[in-house]
Every structure is written in C-alpha cells, then in structure tokens.
Amino acid sequence: MYLLEPREKPSRVMKWLSPVIALSAMLVxxxxxxxxxxxxxxxxxxxxFVEPLTSLYNLSExxxxxxxLILIALGLAIGFRAKLFNIGAEGQxxxxxxxxxxxxxxxxxxxxWWILPLMVVMGAIGGAFWGLIPAFLKTHFNAEETLTTLMxxxxxxxxxxxxxxxxxxDPDGMxxxxxxxxxxSATLPFVIEGTRVNASIFITFLALVIFWIxxxxxxxxxxLEVSGQAPMAAKYAGFSSKKAVxxxxxxxxxxxxxxxxxxxxxxxxxxxxxxxxxxxxxxxIVAYLGRxxxxxxxxxxFLMALLYLGGEMAQMELQLSxxxxxxxxxxxxxxxxxxxxxxxxxxxxxxKKLKPRMSETDPTVA
Amino acid sequence: MSIEVxxxxxxxxxxxxxxxxxxxxxxxxxxxxxxxxGVEGMMLVGAIAGFAFAAQYEASVASAxxxxxxxxxxxxxxxAFFTLSLSTNQSACGLALTIFGIGISAFIGQxxxxxxxxxxxxxxxPVLSDIxxxxxxxxxxxxxxxxxxxxxIFVWWVLxxxxxxxxxxxxxEAPESAxxxxxxVLGIRYCAVLFGGAMAGIGGAFLSxxxxxxxxxxxxxxxxxxxIALVVFAAWKPARLMLGAYLFGGVTILQFHAxxxxxxxxxELLSALPYVATIVVLVVISRDKKLLKLNFPASLGKTFxx
Numbered sequence: 001m002y003l004l005e006p007r008e009k010p011s012r013v014m015k016w017l018s019p020v021i022a023l024s025a026m027l028v029x030x031x032x033x034x035x036x037x038x039x040x041x042x043x044x045x046x047x048x049f050v051e052p053l054t055s056l057y058n059l060s061e062x063x064x065x066x067x068x069l070i071l072i073a074l075g076l077a078i079g080f081r082a083k084l085f086n087i088g089a090e091g092q093x094x095x096x097x098x099x100x101x102x103x104x105x106x107x108x109x110x111x112x113w114w115i116l117p118l119m120v121v122m123g124a125i126g127g128a129f130w131g132l133i134p135a136f137l138k139t140h141f142n143a144e145e146t147l148t149t150l151m152x153x154x155x156x157x158x159x160x161x162x163x164x165x166x167x168x169x170d171p172d173g174m175x176x177x178x179x180x181x182x183x184x185s186a187t188l189p190f191v192i193e194g195t196r197v198n199a200s201i202f203i204t205f206l207a208l209v210i211f212w213i214x215x216x217x218x219x220x221x222x223x224l225e226v227s228g229q230a231p232m233a234a235k236y237a238g239f240s241s242k243k244a245v246x247x248x249x250x251x252x253x254x255x256x257x258x259x260x261x262x263x264x265x266x267x268x269x270x271x272x273x274x275x276x277x278x279x280x281x282x283x284x285i286v287a288y289l290g291r292x293x294x295x296x297x298x299x300x301x302f303l304m305a306l307l308y309l310g311g312e313m314a315q316m317e318l319q320l321s322x323x324x325x326x327x328x329x330x331x332x333x334x335x336x337x338x339x340x341x342x343x344x345x346x347x348x349x350x351x352k353k354l355k356p357r358m359s360e361t362d363p364t365v366a
Numbered sequence: 367m368s369i370e371v372x373x374x375x376x377x378x379x380x381x382x383x384x385x386x387x388x389x390x391x392x393x394x395x396x397x398x399x400x401x402x403x404g405v406e407g408m409m410l411v412g413a414i415a416g417f418a419f420a421a422q423y424e425a426s427v428a429s430a431x432x433x434x435x436x437x438x439x440x441x442x443x444x445x446a447f448f449t450l451s452l453s454t455n456q457s458a459c460g461l462a463l464t465i466f467g468i469g470i471s472a473f474i475g476q477x478x479x480x481x482x483x484x485x486x487x488x489x490x491x492p493v494l495s496d497i498x499x500x501x502x503x504x505x506x507x508x509x510x511x512x513x514x515x516x517x518x519i520f521v522w523w524v525l526x527x528x529x530x531x532x533x534x535x536x537x538x539e540a541p542e543s544a545x546x547x548x549x550x551v552l553g554i555r556y557c558a559v560l561f562g563g564a565m566a567g568i569g570g571a572f573l574s575x576x577x578x579x580x581x582x583x584x585x586x587x588x589x590x591x592x593x594i595a596l597v598v599f600a601a602w603k604p605a606r607l608m609l610g611a612y613l614f615g616g617v618t619i620l621q622f623h624a625x626x627x628x629x630x631x632x633x634e635l636l637s638a639l640p641y642v643a644t645i646v647v648l649v650v651i652s653r654d655k656k657l658l659k660l661n662f663p664a665s666l667g668k669t670f671x672x
Binding site for chain 1: 403407444448452453454455457458459461462463464465466467468469470472473476583587588591594595598632633634635637638641642644645648649652653655671
C-alpha cells in the first residue's frame with residue numbers, strides 16, 4: 001500500500017516538472033474526449049495545439065490573446081504569493097474597461113494624443129477601485145475575499161449590461177446592446193503590419209519588467225511573500241496584513257483594469273456585453289501554472305492563449321463548441337493541483353501498518 | 367396589490383428551492399470539514415444532465431432530477447478524489463471543478479439550446495390551498511418545492527438527532543480524534559461530499575426542468591456561489607440556511623416585480639441585487655467573529671491524512 005508522506009523540503013524539480021505532467025495528463029484525457037466524440041484524436045490535437053502556431057498571422061492572434069492573460073496573471077500572482085485568493089479579476093477588468101471606455105465615449109467627438117493615455121489611467125483606476133472594495137470589506141469586516149470578489153464579478157457584469165443597454169447604447173447601433181465604436185484617438189495603434197497586434201504588448205512587457213523588479217527588489221513584495229508563506233512570522237515581524245490585502249487586491253485590480261481597457265480599446269473597439277471570454281478566470285490558471293513567476297507566467301499565458309485559439313480553430317474545422325476550451329482549462333487546473341501535491345509530499349510504498357502484537361506472556365496487554 | 371404580494375411570496379418559495387438543495391448539500395459537506403467551491407459547476411452539470419435526459423427520452427421531471435443528482439455526484443466524486451485521496455488544496459480544486467463544470471455543461475448543452483420542456487404543474491393541496499392569503503403561497507407549489515422542505519427536515523434531523531449526524535460533526539471538528547477512535551474519516555467525508563454533489567445536481571436539474579424549463583448556457587447564474595455564501599450566513603445550521611435561502615429567493619423575485627411595485631430601477635441593476643445582497647450578508651456575518659468562531663467546523667478546508 002502507498003503512503004503520502006511529507007518531504008524534508010519542497011522539491012524544486014517537481015515545482016517545474018509539475019506543469020509538464022499536468023499538461024501531459026490533460027492531453028491524454030483530451031485525446032480520450034476526442035475519441036468519445038468520434039474524432040480522430042491526432043488530428044484534433046493538431047488543430048488545437050499545433051495549427052495555431054503554423055502561420056505568422058496565427059502567432060499574432062496568439063499574442064493578442066496572451067497579452068491580457070499575462071498582464072492579469074502578473075497582478076494576480078502578487079496576491080497569490082500572499083495567499084490572497086482574488087477571483088475577481090473578471091469583474092476588475094470589466095470595470096476597467098467601463099471606466100476607460102467611458103472616456104472614449106465621453107470624448108467621442110474629440111481627437112488628441114491625450115485620450116488614449118487617459119483611458120489607460122482610468123482603466124487602471126477602475127480596476128483598482130473594483131479590487132479595493134473587497135479589500136475594504138476584508139480589512140474592516142473580515143469578509144473573506146474569495147466570495148466577495150466573485151460576487152463583484154457578477155455585479156460588474158450587470159453594470160456593463162446596464163450601460164450598453166441604456167445610457168451608453170449607440171443610437172445608430174440598430175438597437176444592439178453596444179456602445180459607439182471608439183474613434184481613432186481612442187484605439188490602440190497597431191504595431192505589426194498585417195496583424196491585429198497592438199500597442200498593448202508594450203504595456204504587458206513593461207508590466208513584466210516592473211513585476212520582476214518588484215518581486216526581486218521591493219520590500220513590499222518580500223513582506224507579501226512572507227505573509228503568505230509564514231503568516232505568524234510575518235505578524236511577529238510587524239508586516240501589516242491589512243496593507244498586504246490592500247496592496248495585492250489593489251494591484252491585481254490595477255493590472256486587470258488596464259488589461260480590460262486594452263481589450264476594448266484594441267481588438268473589440270467598443271463596449272459590448274462580450275468583452276472577455278473569461279480571461280479573468282483563465283488568468284488565475286495562468287498565474288498558478290506559471291508558478292507565480294514572470295517567465296512561467298509568460299509561458300503559461302501563451303499556453304492558455306493557445307487553448308483559446310485552438311478552441312476557435314476547432315470550432316471552425318471540427319464544428320466543436322468553443323466551450324471545450326473551458327473543459328480543457330478545468331482539466332489542466334485539476335491535474336496541476338494533483339501533481340503539485342508531489343512538490344511537498346511523495347509517495348512511498350510501505351508494508352501495511354501492523355497491529356500491536358499480542359503479548360503471550362503479559363495477560364494485561366490486549 | 368394583494369395579488370402582487372401573493373405572486374411575489376409564492377415566487378420567492380420557488381426561487382429559493384435550488385438554493386435550498388445546493389445549500390443543504392454544501393452544508394453537510396462543510397460540516398465534515400470539506401469546502402467544495404465547485405457547487406456552481408455541479409449545479410450546471412446537474413442542470414444539463416437532467417435537461418438532456420428529459421429532452422432525449424421525454425422523461426418525467428422525477429427521473430430528470432435523479433439523473434441530475436447522479437451527474438452532480440459524479441462531479442463531486444472527481445472533487446472528492448482530488449481533495450481527499452490526492453490531498454490537493456480544496457479551494458483551488460473547487461474552482462477547477464466550477465470551471466470544468468461550466469465548460470462541460472456548455473459543451474453538452476449546445477445541442478439543446480432551442481429545446482423546450484413541458485415543465486411541471488403546480489400541486490393544489492385540497493382544503494389547505496383555500497386558506498386566504500397563505501393558501502396560494504404555501505400550498506400551490508410544485509412537488510419539488512415540497513421535496514426541498516423534506517430534504518431540510520431530513521438534514522436537520524440527521525445532524526441534530528442521530529448518531530450519524532454526531533459522527534459527521536465530529537469528523538468536521540476533530541478528524542484526528544475521530545480517526546483515533548477508528549472511524550474512517552476519509553470515507554465519511556467522501557459520503558458527505560457525494561451527498562453535496564447529489565443535492566447540487568438536484569438543485570440544478572430543478573432549475574432546468576421545472577423553474578425555467580429550458581437550457582441556456584450558464585443558466586445557474588451564480589446561484590451555486592450564493593449557496594456557498596448562504597452556508598456561511600447560516601453559521602452551518604440548517605434552519606438558518608432555509609431562512610437565508612428564502613430571503614434570497616425574495617431578492618431574486620423582486621427584480622420581476624419592481625415595475626409593479628413602483629420602483630424605477632433599471633432591469634440590469636435589479637438583476638445585480640442578489641449578488642449585492644450576498645456581499646452584504648457576508649459582511650454582516652463576518653463582522654461577528656465570535657459567531658463564526660463558535661460554529662465554524664474546525665477542520666474546514668484543512669487536508670487530513672490518516
């Protein structure tokens with residue numbers, strides 16, 4: 001029989017091997033899924049995972065999807081290091097899009113270089129605001145952030161629906177729930193000819209650099225990490241747990257808000273009910289899969305983008321619903337969590353636990 | 367006006383029913399120390415499973431509910447395996463289950479989006495339903511609503527009055543002691559989690575085959591999460607859970623009657639009301655640290671390795 005016993009110290013090899021194991025397990029199960037659906041698994045896997053990498057245009061589409069995922073995941077990673085479960089990224093990116101998009105709609109008849117930067121700033125403020133509300137509820141009322149951030153996602157969605165169905169609806173939009181298309185000054189410029197890749201990749205890159213510096217050099221980041229790894233030690237050292245909550249939720253909201261703005265000021269070009277295919281939730285998986293580490297996050301951001309793009313290709317070529325991406329995401333997270341157990345623990349085969357021996361001489365022993 | 371009030375209150379009871387089922391299931395699981403955040407996913411899978419079965423085989427609501435329960439159990443089995451046998455983090459696993467459940471229900475459901483089901487007739491309990499005012503509200507519901515009341519009585523009775531209930535609570539409060547006494551802690555937790563999955567599945571199937579007899583992607587719309595919040599609000603007590611569920615049913619129903627009640631709040635913002643209410647409720651409950659500490663199952667969320 002096998003025993004699960006703790007290791008002397010966490011295995012560093014497993015830390016990086018675990019995502020590989022999880023990915024492989026996911027591929028195996030997805031092949032089985034394709035088989036069950038009557039599809040050739042090899043071809044389906046090819047369409048899903050290889051085809052999106054085969055052309056420059058596809059790679060650019062991949063980048064467009066990976067950029068917001070990486071940006072949001074970077075923000076989330078800071079909070080996750082402090083063991084603060086912010087599942088509210090979806091709502092935070094929505095409110096960021098609303099705040100920033102609101103500027104675009106407000107100044108729809110204006111042009112100027114200042115509109116776009118203002119939108120980005122407002123997007124960041126919007127997202128941070130949406131993240132700071134649950135932070136306030138946690139620090140002042142002890143309300144767990146897991147459920148409050150989640151509820152805020154739903155509220156954000158309804159705020160968006162209200163705006164695009166009501167006051168912000170495009171009067172020339174044939175009654176569709178959408179805002180006016182943003183004008184040129186309010187849209188992120190393209191940076192690569194012939195593709196839809198826009199300036200948001202610079203923002204993501206900048207965020208990556210800042211994140212790296214922050215993690216390596218900043219005292220605040222260190223405090224956050226300690227309060228996650230050893231909360232009692234952090235308490236004795238005087239690291240404010242309240243500050244940790246404000247910082248991590250505010251920062252992830254900030255990043256998510258910018259990402260949301262980049263989506264509506266970029267590929268989408270307006271506010272409508274479908275500004276995110278669940279990027280806020282996918283980014284959680286990206287952060288976790290990437291081991292809360294900048295390089296890891298970039299790699300897993302591209303992997304997650306691959307799942308999204310592969311899903312779209314599978315829809316076109318195999319008539320599979322894009323919902324299959326959600327299935328893969330869930331599976332990936334499951335397998336990742338399972339293989340992560342091997343970082344702290346290991347399996348050992350041991351003999352069955354022996355019952356205490358009956359003593360033949362001592363009648364008092366049972 | 368009194369017709370309106372009757373409609374609101376009657377609607378409240380029906381709207382609360384999925385929350386009752388899912389909430390009771392989660393309450394039992396959490397009492398044994400397992401927090402299953404996958405309720406939303408389990409409800410969705412239960413909803414599509416029940417719906418698809420009923421649509422495919424022109425089956426009765428009862429069999430749809432059964433299929434929903436089985437589907438929910440299957441989902442919770444996955445969760446139980448990962449958290450109890452493989453010792454993974456419960457919260458993260460629950461989230462994974464939800465993401466998975468949303469995906470798989472949407473995937474299976476794509477073929478059923480335009481299908482309609484016959485739904486269920488409301489019962490008309492003789493004599494009692496003729497009582498003015500409360501008669502139509504309490505005694506003209508469909509049988510699944512009454513089933514949810516039975517479920518509440520069952521769960522309350524088991525937890526409060528039976529040895530099994532004591533065992534469940536013991537496993538949740540002090541798994542090491544229960545283990546030392548020779549009880550199979552993981553086995554009991556497995557059963558509790560499976561029960562939670564079955565209940566969530568029934569709640570979901572009720573939504574898709576009775577409450578609104580159709581399938582829309584993501585139709586559970588966060589009720590699973592509200593159910594989890596309700597368990598906290600209930601301080602893990604079944605009676606309080608019912609109170610919370612009916613309060614929330616009321617808030618949900620309000621959005622459909624706001625116009626007639628003279629409220630001029632836009633529709634979409636009214637839809638946000640249940641979620642705002644959940645936040646308010648969580649804040650109110652969490653402020654009372656003593657209440658939480660007293661009733662919080664001590665081993666909730668912690669992994670147990672025998």
